Amino acid sequence: MTEMTQFMEQLATRASDEGLLDVAYTTVDTPVGPVVVAATKRGLVRVALPGVPLDNVLEQLAEDISPRVIAYPRRLDEARRELGQYFDGKRQRFELPLDWSLSHAGFYRRVLRATAKVPYGEVITYAEAAERAGNPRAFRAAGSAVGSNPIPIVVPCHRVVRAGGDIGDYGGGPEMKRFLLELEHAL
Amino acid sequence: MDQALPPFQAFVEDQLDPVRAFLRGMVGPNDADDCLQETFIAALRAYPRAHAGNLRAWIFTIARRKAIDHQRARSRGPRPVAEVEHLVDRANNSPAADAEAIGMNPRHSAIWAAVAELPPGQRAAVVLRFAVDLRYREVGEALGTSEEAARRNVHEGLKKLRRSAAELKEMTT
Numbered sequence: 224m225t226e227m228t229q230f231m232e233q234l235a236t237r238a239s240d241e242g243l244l245d246v247a248y249t250t251v252d253t254p255v256g257p258v259v260v261a262a263t264k265r266g267l268v269r270v271a272l273p274g275v276p277l278d279n280v281l282e283q284l285a286e287d288i289s290p291r292v293i294a295y296p297r298r299l300d301e302a303r304r305e306l307g308q309y310f311d312g313k314r315q316r317f318e319l320p321l322d323w324s325l326s327h328a329g330f331y332r333r334v335l336r337a338t339a340k341v342p343y344g345e346v347i348t349y350a351e352a353a354e355r356a357g358n359p360r361a362f363r364a365a366g367s368a369v370g371s372n373p374i375p376i377v378v379p380c381h382r383v384v385r386a387g388g389d390i391g392d393y394g395g396g397p398e399m400k401r402f403l404l405e406l407e408h409a410l
Numbered sequence: 411m412d413q414a415l416p417p418f419q420a421f422v423e424d425q426l427d428p429v430r431a432f433l434r435g436m437v438g439p440n441d442a443d444d445c446l447q448e449t450f451i452a453a454l455r456a457y458p459r460a461h462a463g464n465l466r467a468w469i470f471t472i473a474r475r476k477a478i479d480h481q482r483a484r485s486r487g488p489r490p491v492a493e494v495e496h497l498v499d500r501a502n503n504s505p506a507a508d509a510e511a512i513g514m515n516p517r518h519s520a521i522w523a524a525v526a527e528l529p530p531g532q533r534a535a536v537v538l539r540f541a542v543d544l545r546y547r548e549v550g551e552a553l554g555t556s557e558e559a560a561r562r563n564v565h566e567g568l569k570k571l572r573r574s575a576a577e578l579k580e581m582t583t
Contacts, residue, residue, distance in 0.1 A: 227423065227426060230426065230446070230447075231419070231422065233447060234422070234447060234450055234451070234454075237447070237451060238451065238454055241451070243451070243454050243455055278420070281417040281419065281420065282414070282416070282417060284417065285414065285415060285416065285417040285418075286414050289458060290414075290415035290416070290417060290418055290457055290458055291418050291454060291457055291458065292417035292418055292419055293417075293418055293419050293422075293454075294419055
């Protein structure tokens with residue numbers, strides 16, 4: 224272990240004990256690539272799919288939540304465990320506490336909460352997501368809401384697809400969406 | 411518009427080495443690590459209110475305060491700074507002519523005792539200039555003084571060190 228890592232670990236532990244660690248993050252290896260996960264004291268706040276540079280993810284967290292962002296894997300042990308089980312096909316529901324503060328309150332957040340309830344292995348359309356969020360005609364806005372999901376995989380926006388069988392867009396690319404849906408035997 | 415603060419993680423990665431070098435010069439290698447953690451915890455506490463444009467001077471201000479607190483707590487007065495060869499090497503390699511002004515045998519550890527005997531302001535200025543390699547303007551910012559005062563502090567510090575070196579020479583010859 225380098226001197227830097229050791230120092231950072233001690234610092235992060237103490238920061239957490241003293242309530243100064245607003246955003247803890249770590250990287251989790253998954254079959255779709257390395258995923259950055261971040262949690263506030265309230266819960267999991269961000270899952271960044273592979274392809275977004277770590278620096279950008281951290282800068283965004285610093286700007287949107289708090290600049291007190293530190294690598295602290297321990298706060299993410301449960302996230303790591305549940306993600307591992309999910310990708311092993313051994314977990315169908317995430318039980319982590321979530322922090323929704325990165326999604327716009329209102330319709331967007333209602334869409335994402337509805338998305339979070341879509342069961343493993345099932346899919347709904349953007350129009351259905353709009354309907355469940357209380358505004359059936361706002362399917363375009365529902366599409367934007369799903370696309371802005373700050374906690375993908377755990378909030379399963381990959382289960383929201385286009386009407387007519389096309390799986391539609393995905394933050395990590397359509398191949399990743401297909402991979403997740405196949406993992407869940409939804410296709 | 412205010413510049414955005416970098417994530418604390420990135421800030422620490424940038425500043426850890428220079429701050430450690432500074433604290434080693436100020437309190438010695440044995441106590442530097444404790445001061446280092448105190449420094450960055452204090453920084454973390456105040457971080458959301460920091461100014462992104464001036465983080466380097468800001469962290470040295472905190473580090474200096476921690477070093478002074480530490481020395482007061484020890485109440486034994488300044489202790490010889492052991493890991494000084496690094497500082498001397500840096501001073502010798504420094505493009506500034508000041509470096510030669512020390513004019514001492516860099517291998518002689520007594521010089522570090524002499525550094526430790528300097529008044530805190532001069533010691534901080536000498537360490538920031540030669541161990542951390544800051545420019546006089548940055549030394550001033552870190553110590554809350556003008557560039558001119560920083561230059562003067564370094565100059566006075568070096569003068570005392572030179573005197574100690576001369577005495578040392580007399581003693582050993």
